[in-house]
Structure formats: structure tokens, C-alpha cells
Amino acid sequence: MTDILKVAIAGGSGETGTSIVNGLLESSRPKFEIVALTRPSSLQKPRNLAFQERGVKIVAADLSGPEEELVKLLSGIDVVISALDPSAFAAQIPLANAAKSAGVSRFVPCSFATVAPPKGVMQLREMKEDIMNYIKKIYLPYTMIDVGWWFQLSIPTIPSGRTSYATIMPANMVAGDGTTPSGLTDVRDVGRWVARIIADPRTLNKLVFAFDEVLSQNQVHELLEKLSGEEVERQYAIKASDNPRDRYKLWNMQYLHSRGIRGDNTPEYAKYLGYLSARELYPDMKGNTLKQWFQEVLSNKATRVYMQKSTEA
Amino acid sequence: MTDILKVAIAGGSGETGTSIVNGLLESSRPKFEIVALTRPSSLQKPRNLAFQERGVKIVAADLSGPEEELVKLLSGIDVVISALDPSAFAAQIPLANAAKSAGVSRFVPCSFATVAPPKGVMQLREMKEDIMNYIKKIYLPYTMIDVGWWFQLSIPTIPSGRTSYATIMPANMVAGDGTTPSGLTDVRDVGRWVARIIADPRTLNKLVFAFDEVLSQNQVHELLEKLSGEEVERQYAIKASDNPRDRYKLWNMQYLHSRGIRGDNTPEYAKYLGYLSARELYPDMKGNTLKQWFQEVLSNKATRVYMQKSTEA
Numbered sequence: 001m002t003d004i005l006k007v008a009i010a011g012g013s014g015e016t017g018t019s020i021v022n023g024l025l026e027s028s029r030p031k032f033e034i035v036a037l038t039r040p041s042s043l044q045k046p047r048n049l050a051f052q053e054r055g056v057k058i059v060a061a062d063l064s065g066p067e068e069e070l071v072k073l074l075s076g077i078d079v080v081i082s083a084l085d086p087s088a089f090a091a092q093i094p095l096a097n098a099a100k101s102a103g104v105s106r107f108v109p110c111s112f113a114t115v116a117p118p119k120g121v122m123q124l125r126e127m128k129e130d131i132m133n134y135i136k137k138i139y140l141p142y143t144m145i146d147v148g149w150w151f152q153l154s155i156p157t158i159p160s161g162r163t164s165y166a167t168i169m170p171a172n173m174v175a176g177d178g179t180t181p182s183g184l185t186d187v188r189d190v191g192r193w194v195a196r197i198i199a200d201p202r203t204l205n206k207l208v209f210a211f212d213e214v215l216s217q218n219q220v221h222e223l224l225e226k227l228s229g230e231e232v233e234r235q236y237a238i239k240a241s242d243n244p245r246d247r248y249k250l251w252n253m254q255y256l257h258s259r260g261i262r263g264d265n266t267p268e269y270a271k272y273l274g275y276l277s278a279r280e281l282y283p284d285m286k287g288n289t290l291k292q293w294f295q296e297v298l299s300n301k302a303t304r305v306y307m308q309k310s311t312e313a
Numbered sequence: 314m315t316d317i318l319k320v321a322i323a324g325g326s327g328e329t330g331t332s333i334v335n336g337l338l339e340s341s342r343p344k345f346e347i348v349a350l351t352r353p354s355s356l357q358k359p360r361n362l363a364f365q366e367r368g369v370k371i372v373a374a375d376l377s378g379p380e381e382e383l384v385k386l387l388s389g390i391d392v393v394i395s396a397l398d399p400s401a402f403a404a405q406i407p408l409a410n411a412a413k414s415a416g417v418s419r420f421v422p423c424s425f426a427t428v429a430p431p432k433g434v435m436q437l438r439e440m441k442e443d444i445m446n447y448i449k450k451i452y453l454p455y456t457m458i459d460v461g462w463w464f465q466l467s468i469p470t471i472p473s474g475r476t477s478y479a480t481i482m483p484a485n486m487v488a489g490d491g492t493t494p495s496g497l498t499d500v501r502d503v504g505r506w507v508a509r510i511i512a513d514p515r516t517l518n519k520l521v522f523a524f525d526e527v528l529s530q531n532q533v534h535e536l537l538e539k540l541s542g543e544e545v546e547r548q549y550a551i552k553a554s555d556n557p558r559d560r561y562k563l564w565n566m567q568y569l570h571s572r573g574i575r576g577d578n579t580p581e582y583a584k585y586l587g588y589l590s591a592r593e594l595y596p597d598m599k600g601n602t603l604k605q606w607f608q609e610v611l612s613n614k615a616t617r618v619y620m621q622k623s624t625e626a
Contacts, residue, residue: 119446133432205585272518274587
């Protein structure tokens with residue numbers, strides 16, 4: 001393993017991107033040199049300024065601009081990570097082309113979500129597969145990383161209201177009978193998993209599933225009930241909207257269907273689909289537990305995700 | 314490993330199917346019990362009758378008929394193999410559904426061709442990926458097998474005409490500069506590879522690339538020139554037709570582009586795409602050499618492929 005890996009990240013100031021930058025900064029072996037590719041208009045964003053203070057090089061980059069410029073920015077870079085929002089997925093094509101031309105040795109496209117089959121279940125997954133298929137066509141070395149569903153999006157409301165401050169998307173909705181197991185990860189662990197995965201030759205040209213816990217929705221609800229002493233009000237899933245203007249609602253329903261009813265987001269199905277298990281690759285990695293996270297939420301110390309609007313995931 | 318594996322094959326009387334049935338019949342460990350699913354109208358086909366004499370159970374099956382019937386036919390079957398022609402690919406969907414319901418432990422969709430990326434290079438490959446994506450969606454255990462380009466489709470004409478009897482598609486066309494390496498297999502070895510692969514737990518839910526040799530087109534031509542003492546007339550590839558009614562021509566041009574110019578059909582690219590190498594899995598398997606095949610052709614002992622019209626590959 002190299003002592004220092006040079007990483008360029010697009011979308012570094014989003015929820016996933018921030019976790020990744022933190023995870024890389026935290027790592028001691030290897031050390032990472034981080035370049036955050038940022039839209040010129042975002043150079044002064046608070047998260048970018050905070051990164052800069054911690055040694056991240058913030059660079060203005062126009063992903064839809066001339067390829068030579070991008071190739072120059074990526075020259076000498078070992079790993080390129082995309083944590084772009086779905087609305088910016090198409091920008092991964094020129095980024096991948098530039099990474100190929102610059103001789104980057106690993107490209108990590110934006111996946112960082114639940115396990116799902118390539119086609120026929122989730123529109124958002126199909127968009128990710130389109131990018132993966134393009135990467136395979138240009139023979140660019142890659143690692144695709146999924147992390148299951150976030151702890152931060154697993155917080156139901158309870159009658160006292162004391163969990164509400166921590167979520168904009170209360171997780172009271174139950175898909176099916178609530179018994180389907182699904183991989184869950186603390187978003188703050190995503191970067192810690194990524195730091196391991198991108199420095200590991202075993203994960204080159206592979207899918208990797210990283211997760212902290214595997215729990216059913218009923219188990220999630222029962223855990224919060226036990227910790228809070230309150231009852232979680234269950235809602236039951238309705239049919240997904242198929243209005244194309246309603247994409248985020250559709251995607252959410254498809255996530256619910258895929259992880260809650262089909263049971264796609266499990267270590268077993270991930271293996272069937274060709275994923276390596278990050279839990280097996282790094283048995284010493286201690287991720288967070290949902291219990292600890294719920295205790296954090298109940299003691300009013302949690303930070304709510306999605307407080308900013310951006311094109312970063 | 315089980316001592317006897319029960320295999321059902323659809324398209325068993327085509328070129329690939331016949332090789333597979335022969336390969337399975339030839340195997341001593343494990344032994345295979347073979348059921349050939351055949352259209353009612355093909356029960357009396359000479360190849361089917363010949364198989365029947367060798368112990369293959371020939372069964373009339375309507376793949377587009379009621380699923381229960383198919384499930385009944387597949388009950389107790391360990392492995393289902395499709396060697397259907399592209400015109401019948403869609404029939405693999407009900408076959409896969411029935412295999413899933415019947416609890417079949419491995420489904421082998423029809424691939425048996427060159428390595429290529431999932432999307433953007435070959436229409437025929439994309440049709441195969443559609444089937445693979447469906448298989449993944451229903452969580453059906455599978456093995457996808459590619460075998461490179463056939464020796465039997467690698468025979469150029471020479472001035473004396475003594476190779477012409479052995480091919481309906483003379484291989485004088487050179488893609489690019491003819492230096493791109495590509496995996497080649499004797500179609501008669503396909504079944505011998507398949508017999509190994511489908512009895513092997515390491516290949517479950519994996520892509521496998523089986524090939525006898527890796528040679529460039531120039532090497533193929535030079536080999537025949539050396540063996541025959543004659544000169545091979547090279548033709549140079551023209552642009553593929555994009556007339557949708559001209560699918561076979563288009564596919565041929567796309568094969569030529571993919572294996573001859575892009576260089577997709579190589580062990581290295583196959584590994585990148587996630588294939589296991591059958592050569593590494595079975596180092597004792599002695600496949601044919603192109604030299605032996607050309608000697609067979611030059612001594613007038615070769616059998617021409619594609620002498621029958623059918624929906625089997």
C-alpha cells in the first residue's frame with residue numbers, strides 16, 4: 001500500500017461527500033491528500049472553507065468544461081470519488097473520461113446507497129448502472145460502494161416529539177410487514193469505510209457493500225421504543241407515484257419497496273450480485289450501532305442531515 | 314460435488330447446444346442426466362433423435378405456455394441451460410421464472426460468445442444483459458458463460474479454395490490493423506468447458522470466460538498461411554450497417570469492432586468485468602489448438618457449422 005494516496009472528490013460538501021472527506025482526513029494509514037473539485041460558485045461555501053482549514057485543497061472545476069482542463073486537474077491523482085447528487089450524475093461521464101485520460105487508478109462513482117438489482121426495481125439505481133456501464137465500456141478501473149440505508153434517515157417520530165429535530169424525513173413508514181432485514185449505516189461511518197476500501201487492492205473493479213448493522217424496520221422501531229419508553233406510530237406504505245415530476249417521492253417509494261419488501265438491501269443478496277462485504281474485508285472496523293445513534297438522538301445531540309440544498313449527495 | 318447432476322437444456326440441437334449436450338454426455342465426474350426441452354415440432358429432428366439414442370430425454374416444452382407446466386418439467390432439475398438463438402431470447406424470461414419457482418440451483422442464460430461490456434458496444438450483448446438483469450432481479454442463482462470467438466468461424470478462404478467447404482462465413486475480414494488479441498475456442502470444446510463450470514461451486518453467480526487460445530487476427534491468418542503454404546487475402550472492415558432489419562450484419566460488425574478493434578475479448582478485460590477465468594479454474598483441461606483445427610480443415614476433415622436453420626445458438 002502506498003503511504004500517501006491522492007484523492008480528488010466531486011461533491012465533497014454534500015452529506016456523503018462530507019463524511020468521505022472526514023473519513024479520509026481521519027485516516028492515518030494510508031494518509032490521503034485530498035483535492036475537492038468544486039463549482040466556482042461554491043468555493044466560499046462554509047463546508048469548503050472548513051475543509052480548507054483542515055488541509056483539503058479546494059479547486060474550482062467545471063465538469064462540463066473542456067476535457068483537457070479536467071485531465072490537468074486529475075493528473076497525479078490516484079483515486080477519483082464522485083459524491084454528486086442525482087441531478088448532477090451526467091457530469092460523471094466527462095469526469096470518468098478525464099480520469100481515464102489522466103491515468104487515474106481507481107474511479108468511485110456515486111452509489112453509496114442500498115443494494116438493489118441493476119434493473120427493474122429502482123430508477124435511481126438504473127441511473128447509477130448507466131454510469132457504471134459507461135465506466136466498464138471505457139475500461140476505467142473502478143470501485144462501486146454501497147452503504148445501505150442511513151441511521152440518519154431511520155428516525156421515527158415519537159409522541160413527545162423529542163426525535164423530530166433530528167430528521168426531515170421521519171421513518172414511521174413501514175413497508176410490507178416490517179420484517180424484511182436491511183443493511184443500515186451511520187452516514188458518519190461512510191467515509192471511514194471508504195478510506196479502507198479505496199486503499200485496498202482487493203476491492204479494485206468490484207462492488208463493495210459496507211454496513212454497520214442489519215435490522216428489519218420492526219427491529220428499528222422496537223429499538224427506539226425500548227430506548228425512549230414511547231410508542232412509535234407506524235404508517236403503512238402506499239403505492240408509489242409514477243408522475244415523472246415527482247422523482248424524489250418515486251425514488252423514496254422505490255427504496256422502501258426494494259429494501260422493505262423485496263429485501264434487496266441484505267448482505268446475502270449483495271453477495272449474490274457480486275458485492276464484496278466490507279464487514280468481512282475489515283473485521284476490525286468498528287462502525288456505529290443504531291442503539292448508540294438513537295441514544296444520541298434522544299439526548300438531543302444528533303445533527304440533522306440534508307440541512308443544505310446542493311448537487312452533492 | 315453431487316455424483317449425478319440433472320440438467321435441462323433449451324436449444325440443445327443448435328450448434329452451441331449440441332456441443333453442450335456432447336460435453337455433458339462425455340463427462341464422467343459428475344455424470345449428467347440430460348433433459349432436452351424441445352418445441353413439439355422439433356421432436357423428430359435428427360439431432361434430437363441422435364441424442365435420444367445416447368440417453369438424453371427429449372421433452373416437448375412450450376416456453377411461452379403456462380408457467381405451471383414448465384415448473385413441473387423443471388422440478389428436480391439442478392441446472393437449466395439456455396442455448397437459444399437470439400430470436401428466442403425472450404423465452405428465457407418464462408424459463409427463468411419457472412426455474413425460480415422450481416427451485417433450480419443454477420440457471421445458465423444464453424451468452425456463449427465474446428467478452429464485451431454490458432452496454433454501448435454490442436446490441437446482442439445488451440440483449441443478453443437484459444436477460445441477466447432480469448435474472449438478478451428475481452434472485453435466481455446463475456452462471457453466465459462466454460467462450461470467445463469460435464475456431465469454426467475463424468477460417469479464411471485461400472486461393473486453392475480448400476478451406477471453403479468448412480465455412481459459410483469466411484474470416485478474411487480484418488478489423489483495424491489485425492493486431493488486437495481475442496479469445497478463441499473450438500465450438501466442440503464449449504460443452505467440455507460447460508461440464509466443468511456448471512458442476513463447480515466457485516462459478517455460482519459469476520461470469521466465466523472459457524477459451525482455448527488468445528490470438529490476434531494477424532496471428533490467425535499467419536498460422537493458416539504457414540500450414541497451407543498459401544496466402545490469405547485480407548479484406549478490411551467497413552462501417553457497420555445501422556439498418557435495423559439488417560441485424561445479423563450489424564451484430565457481426567459489432568463483434569468485429571468489439572473483438573478486433575476495441576480488444577474486448579481478452580482475458581484481461583474479462584477479469585476487469587468480473588469474469589472468472591476457466592483456464593485458471595481448470596488448468597488440466599486441454600482444449601483444442603487453432604493449429605490442430607486448421608490442420609483438420611486443410612485435410613478436409615472439418616465439419617461446417619450453421620448447416621441447419623433453427624432458433625438454437
